[in-house]
Amino acid sequence: MFDRVLYELMFAERALKILCFGLIFCTLTLWLGSTLTAKIELQGFLQPFTFVIQDKILHRYDKAAWLMFLSSIIWALKVYIKDRKRMM
Numbered sequence: 060m061f062d063r064v065l066y067e068l069m070f071a072e073r074a075l076k077i078l079c080f081g082l083i084f085c086t087l088t089l090w091l092g093s094t095l096t097a098k099i100e101l102q103g104f105l106q107p108f109t110f111v112i113q114d115k116i117l118h119r120y121d122k123a124a125w126l127m128f129l130s131s132i133i134w135a136l137k138v139y140i141k142d143r144k145r146m147m
Contacts, residue, residue, distance in 0.1 A: 067143075074139040081131025085124045092120025 068075060096113045100106075 068139075071139050071142055073142065074135040077131055077135040077138060081128050081135070084131075085128040088120060088124035088127060092117055092124070096120070 096117045099109060099113050099116070101109045101112070
């Protein structure tokens with residue numbers, strides 16, 4: 060079953076490109092979020108809240124990355140189905 064899906068996906072170039080870009084942008088979003096939140100430092104009496112704020116912001120980057128990846132999967136499925144109907 061899984062072999063057949065991979066075999067058909069190999070010939071669906073547009074869907075494969077969409078999946079690759081979705082994976083790349085998901086990875087870049089997670090990397091960017093961790094890089095930017097690591098540089099947050101609060102001073103004074105707000106210093107104990109630094110880790111809490113970093114965690115909240117990183118959680119939002121995580122949500123955005125997964126949303127981007129899931130939407131690229133859905134888009135790739137739509138493109139794949141459309142291409143398959145056109146070929147048959």
